[in-house]
Amino acid sequence: MSSTPSFQDHTRLLANAIRVLAMDGVQAANSGHPGLPLGMADVATVLFSKFLKFDAADPQWPDRDRFILSGGHGSMLLYSLLYLNGYPKIVLDDLKGFRKLTSHCAGHPEYGMLPGIETTTGPLGQGLANAVGFAMGERIMAARYGDELVNHKTYVFCGDGDLMEGISHEAITLAGHLKLNKLIVLYDDNHITIDGATSLSDSTDPIARFEAAGWATRRADGHNADDVAAALEWAQNSDKPVMIACRTKIGFGSPKKEGTSKAHGEPLGPDEVLATKKNLGWPSLEPFFVPDEILKEWRSIGTRGKDAHKEWATRFNASAKKAEFEAALKADLPQATIDALNAVKKKASEEKPAVATRKASEMALEAINGSWNLTIGGSADLTPSNNTKTKDLKDITPDDFSGRYIHWGIREHAMAAGLNGLALHGGIVPYAGTFLVFSDYCRHSVRLSALMGIRVLYVFTHDSIGVGEDGPTHQPVEHVASLRAIPGLRVYRPADVVETAEAWASALADKNHPSVFVLSRQNMATFRTEHTEENLTAKGGYVAADAPNAKVTLMATGSEVEVAFKARDLLAAEGIAARVVSMPCWELFEQQSATYRESVLGPGTVKVAIEAGLRFGWDRYIGRDGEFVGMSGFGASGPAKEVYKHFAITAEHAAEAAKSALKQ
Amino acid sequence: MSSTPSFQDHTRLLANAIRVLAMDGVQAANSGHPGLPLGMADVATVLFSKFLKFDAADPQWPDRDRFILSGGHGSMLLYSLLYLNGYPKIVLDDLKGFRKLTSHCAGHPEYGMLPGIETTTGPLGQGLANAVGFAMGERIMAARYGDELVNHKTYVFCGDGDLMEGISHEAITLAGHLKLNKLIVLYDDNHITIDGATSLSDSTDPIARFEAAGWATRRADGHNADDVAAALEWAQNSDKPVMIACRTKIGFGSPKKEGTSKAHGEPLGPDEVLATKKNLGWPSLEPFFVPDEILKEWRSIGTRGKDAHKEWATRFNASAKKAEFEAALKADLPQATIDALNAVKKKASEEKPAVATRKASEMALEAINGSWNLTIGGSADLTPSNNTKTKDLKDITPDDFSGRYIHWGIREHAMAAGLNGLALHGGIVPYAGTFLVFSDYCRHSVRLSALMGIRVLYVFTHDSIGVGEDGPTHQPVEHVASLRAIPGLRVYRPADVVETAEAWASALADKNHPSVFVLSRQNMATFRTEHTEENLTAKGGYVAADAPNAKVTLMATGSEVEVAFKARDLLAAEGIAARVVSMPCWELFEQQSATYRESVLGPGTVKVAIEAGLRFGWDRYIGRDGEFVGMSGFGASGPAKEVYKHFAITAEHAAEAAKSALKQ
Helix, strand or coil: CCCCCCHHHHHHHHHHHHHHHHHHHHHHHCCCCCHHHHHHHHHHHHHHHHHCCCCCCCCCCCCCCEEEECCHHHHHHHHHHHHHHCCCCCCHHHHHCCCCCCCCCCCCCCCCCCCCCCCCCCCCCHHHHHHHHHHHHHHHHHHHHCCCCCCCCEEEEECHHHHHCHHHHHHHHHHHHCCCCCEEEEEEECCEECCEEHHHCCCCCHHHHHHHCCCEEEEEECCCHHHHHHHHHHHCCCCCCEEEEEECCCCCCCCCCCCCHHHCCCCCCHHHHHHHHHHHCCCCCCCCCCCHHHHHHHHHHCCCCHHHHHHHHHHHHHCCCHHHHHHHHHCCCCHHHHHHHHHHHHHHHHHCCCEEHHHHHHHHHHHHHHHCCCEEEEECCCHHHHCCCCCCCCECECCECCCCEEECCCCHHHHHHHHHHHHHHCCCEEEEEEEHHHHHHHHHHHHHHHHHCCCCEEEEECCCHHHHHHCCCCCCCCHHHHHHCCCCCEEECCCCHHHHHHHHHHHHHCCCCCEEEEECCCEECCCCCCCCCCCCHHHCCEEEECCCCCCEEEEECCCHHHHHHHHHHHHHHCCCCEEEEECCCHHHHHCCCHHHHHHHHCCCCEEEEEEEEECCCCHHHHCCCCEEEEECCCCCCCCHHHHHHHCCCCHHHHHHHHHHHHHC | CCCCCCHHHHHHHHHHHHHHHHHHHHHHHCCCCCHHHHHHHHHHHHHHHHHCCCCCCCCCCCCCCEEEECCHHHHHHHHHHHHHHCCCCCCHHHHHCCCCCCCCCCCCCCCCCCCCCCCCCCCCCHHHHHHHHHHHHHHHHHHHHCCCCCCCCEEEEECHHHHHCHHHHHHHHHHHHHCCCCEEEEEEECCEECCEEHHHCCCCCHHHHHHHCCCEEEEEECCCHHHHHHHHHHHCCCCCCEEEEEECCCCCCCCCCCCCHHHCCCCCCHHHHHHHHHHHCCCCCCCCCCCHHHHHHHHHHCCCCHHHHHHHHHHHHHCCCHHHHHHHHHCCCCHHHHHHHHHHHHHHHHHCCCEEHHHHHHHHHHHHHHHCCCEEEEECCCHHHHCCCCCCCCECECCECCCCEEECCCCHHHHHHHHHHHHHHCCCEEEEEEEHHHHHHHHHHHHHHHHHCCCCEEEEECCCHHHHHHCCCCCCCCHHHHHHCCCCCEEECCCCHHHHHHHHHHHHHCCCCCEEEEECCCEECCCCCCCCCCCCHHHCCEEEECCCCCCEEEEECCCHHHHHHHHHHHHHHCCCCEEEEECCCHHHHHCCCHHHHHHHHCCCCEEEEEEEEECCCCHHHHCCCCEEEEECCCCCCCCHHHHHHHCCCCHHHHHHHHHHHHHC
C-alpha cells in the first residue's frame, strides 16, 4: 500500500530529520540543548515547508522572510534547517562538529558565521526584540520602495525564557503599538524552564498578556501540523502582530526526557538518543543519518521560494528605484554627508559656539539627516534632552512609516535590541538616545551590537556629574569605563562641536563597529578653532595644544578638555609648560602606530588625566606616577558647577596635581 | 458659615500643601519635576491620612507600611510628605534647599539621606521592583514571627515610565505569581511622558496587563478623594496584589501646564507658580507658606499610627521571639557561621578538592545556610548551574513563605531589584544567582545596591571563556572589569574552596556594601593547603607563593591562579624565580596600607597578570612594562580547555610573557 501520507505524518517525517540531526549534534558535542529542537521541529517544518518565503540559495535576498530563533540555545534547530534546506556554506561536518572551534556551528547562532543566521541569539529576549526592529525595518523600507520590492514577514520562535525577560515586555508593547502585523511570534509553550515547571516561577496568562499589548493571539497544538498550518494561515493577513502559542513537549520523542527539564540543556545520552530514534520510527540508528529521499525533499523545500525570488528580481530590475535601493543596502557614507559634517566643523571653528555636546550632536545630525536619508533617529522618551530629533525628521507612527523618527517610549532595552534589528535588516542606519546612566538598561544589547560588529549608533547624553541637580542616580561615573570595556565598541566622548562632528563622521564611516556618543548636558567652549578637513577625532587621541619643553601632559576627554586648557594656563603662569591632549576615543587611539601614540602621550612628561568619571582604565595612559583628576565614587545632587567644585574637578586641582606629580 | 468641609474638599486642602511645597521647592532649585507631586498629591493625601500605617516619629518601626515612590523624579512629593507629617531630621530649609549640596533633599530620594526614604528611586521601574522585594520580605518575616509582629503593606506610586520599562514586567509577573496581596500599586495614570502623550509610544491596556499577571485591578479618579479612598478600602483585603489606576492630571492646578508634558520636568516658572496658587485658592502667595492649622493637621496625621505602634510594641515586648527578631534586624554575622566557614576552609585545605568555585560556593553556602537562618537564596532559573540551593533550603511558594529559596524565574533585573528590597526591608540577608554574562541584565540594580550601600550578595557563575561550548554570547570577557568599575561594589573572584569560603565570610561581615562572587563553571585545584583562620581574601590580594630573589610576580584571580602556579614552575625550571599573587578582590586590596600593597605587588619584579578576561583595569597593577595574559576580545565556542589554548591563556604563554617582560 502506498497511499499518500497525511500532512501530519509527512510533516512529522521531515521534522524527525531535524530531531535526529539536533540530538546527534548535541550528543557528538556532549554539550547543548536538545529540548527546543525536538519540541519545535514540527512547527519549524510547517513554517519552512508551507509559509516562510525564502530561497536557500540566496540567503541575502532582500525580500526574504526573516526567521529569528530567539531561544538561541536551540541552535541545532536552526543549523539543521540550514543544512537540510541547502543553505550555502554549511556542511554535515559542521553539524558533526557542533560547538567545536573548527565548526561553523557555534553553541549559539552567531551572525556572520553562517548565511541564514539573521542575528546572534542566546541571551534571552534579544531575538524577540531584534525581530521588532526587523519588522519595523520592513515597514520603513516598504514605505520607501513600495510593496512590490519590500513585503516580507518576520517569524520568531521564542520560549518562556524570552517571555519572562523584561525586554520582552518592551518589545511586545512597542510592536503592538506600532501594529507590526507582519511580525509573527511562535511561542514554544512547553511549560518547562531549567529549574523545573514554569509554574515554579510564573503564572502569567500569555494570551491575555499579548492581547493587552494589542496583539492577535491564538493557540495551536505544536505537534499537530494541520493546527499549526491553520494558525499560520490565519496569521498571514492579520492587522496586528500575531502570537501563536504552540503547545509543545520539550524533548519531543525522547521516551525518558520528553516533557521534563532534563531535556532542556544537556545531551540525551547515547542510549536515550537510540531510544528516541526508535520511538520516532527513524529508519536508522546511525548518527546524523538522513535518508536520501528525505534530504531530497528538504532540499526541494529550500527551493520553494525560487519563483517568488525570480519574480521579485524581475520587478527589482525594472524598478526606477533599483539603484537607490542597492545603495541603501550598501549604505556607504555619502560624500555629501562628509562634506556637510566638514561644513559644521568649519562653521564651528569660525563661530566658536559654547554649547553642550548633545547640542553639538544635534548640529551634526542636522547635517547628516539632511544629506543622507538612510538614518533613522529616535529616543527612549528623552527627545528634548537627547537632541536626537532634527528638523526634517517626521515621526514614524503606527499608520505611517514614511517618517524617520521613532518614539521608542521608555524602553531602553528594546530600543537597543531594536536598533540591532534595524541595522541587520539592511537599508537603514539607526541611531537613538537615552541618558548615559541608563545605558545600563540596554547594556547587553550594546554588547550584542559589538559582538555582531554592526553599525548601530548610541547617543548617550547627560554624561557625568555635569547632570547636576538630578544627583547620583542620574550621574554616570562608571559608565564610560564600563562601555570602554566592551570589545569592539567605539566610545566617543567629544569635547566641542568640531570633535562631535568628527565623531559622527568617524562612526558613520565604520560599518563594522557600533559606536557610542557620550555627550554632555552642559555647555563647553569650542577649542578647535583652526579648521582642518582631517578628522583628528578618528585618530582617537591627539595633541590639542603643544608646548615647547613641556614638563606635563594634560589628557582629557569631553567637557574636561576645557578644564585641561585652563589648567595649562595656570601652569604656564607659574612657568610650567604643559601640553593638552584630547582623547575622544580610546579604541581608535589604540589602533594608531606605537610611534604616533607615544608622540601624543608625550615621552618624558608627567601625565595628568582629567575626566569627570572614574580613574578605572586611565592607568594605561597615565602610568603609576601620573595623576588623575576625576571621581572616586558616586556623585551628589547640586548645580553642576558646584558639584564640579565639590569633587575638585577643576583647573586649579589639575594644576596642583601636575605640580605634585612633578615633585615625585 | 462653618460647615464641615467634605472629605474631598478637606483632602484637597491638605493636598494643596504638598503642591505648594513641591512647586516652590522646584522653583527655588530652578530644577526638578513638579508634575508628579501636583498630580498625585490628592492620592498621597488619602493614603497618608486614611490608610498608611506609620508613625512619623519612628520611621524605623519594623511593622510600618512601606511607601515607595517609584517615580523618584517626583521626590518633592515625598519630601513634602516627610516634612508635613513631622518625620525626624527634615526641616523646611531642606525643602528650600532642594537639589542643593547643602540640603537633605537630593534631586531623587536617596536611601540614608532622610528617615522615611525606604529606597533610592529615580531610575524608572526600580522602585516598583524593590517593592516586590519588600512585599516578599514582609511575607517571609510574617512566616517566621507571626502576623502579630509582622503584618504590613507595601504601597507604591508608579507612573507610565515605570510601567513601560522591562523590569516592571518581571516585577509584576513575579508578584502576581507569588500572590503578594499586601502589595498595592497606585498607578499615576496621567497619559503623559516627556516626549508628549503616552499615545506617541504606547497603546498597552494597563488593566488587562496586570490582570494577565494575576493582579486585582481597579480604576479610580485620582482627584476624587472618595473614589481613591474606596479603591484603597477595597484593596485592603485582596487575595492578589492590587493595582489601582488613578486617572490624574499631571501638574494639577497649573492653569497653563496641567495635563501637558511641560509640567513634567521643569519648574513651572515664577508667574505660573503664583497663578497655580491662586487657582488652587491657596491663602498666600508667599513661597513655602503653609497655614499653621494645615501644618498642624498634617502633623496630627503623622501621629495617626501612634496607637497601633504602641500596641505593636506591647505585643513585641511580650513576644518570646523578641530577641530573635531584634537579632534578625541587626543581622550581624554570627560566630557560628564564621566557625562553619572556617571548618569549610580547614577541610578543603586538608582534602584539597578540585572543584569549580560555583561548587565551592555551594559548600560555603551549606555552612552559611545551616548556621544562619537569615539568608534567603535564589536564582534566575539557573539553580542547577549556580549551585545556590543548599540542602536545607525549602522553596518559597505562593502559599508558603516559610521556605528560604526563591525561584525568581528568568528575571535577572527584578531579581536584583528584589534583592535590594529584601535587604532594605530588614531581617533578611538575600543572595541569588545568574550567569555572569547576564549581570548586564541586572546591572543597574547592582549599581543601586552599591549606591545605597546595602548587603546584597550576587552569585555570578560561568565567569569566563571557561564556559566553553556555549560560546561568546555566554562567555563574559568584559564583565569583571565592568563590575569592578561600579563604586562601592565588592567583586570577589576566588581561586579555590578556601578563597571562596573566605569571600563569603568577608562579604557577609560587611553590612555596608554589596558583593559579587565571580565563580567558575570549571574545576580548579585547591592551592590554599595550609589552613589558617586568618581571612586572606579579605585583604583583597596576598602573596600565595613567595620566592627568594624573585624576578617576576605572577598575579591572577580565580581559575587563573592555577595557571600562575604552573607558570611559576615552568619559570623555576629555567632558573627564573617567580612569586604568585592572588588578587581575589581589588576593592579590598585598595583599602590596605600602601606598605602592604607594595609588599604584595613585589617591588623590583616584573609583573604578569593572568585573568581570563580583558586587560581593562589591570594596568593599575602591572604598569606600563608589565604583561597581561588574558582576552583581547570576545570568546569562541568550543570545549573550555581548547578555548583556553586557542586564546593562549596558558602557563606556557604566561611564562613566555614573563621572560619577554624581563628582557625589556
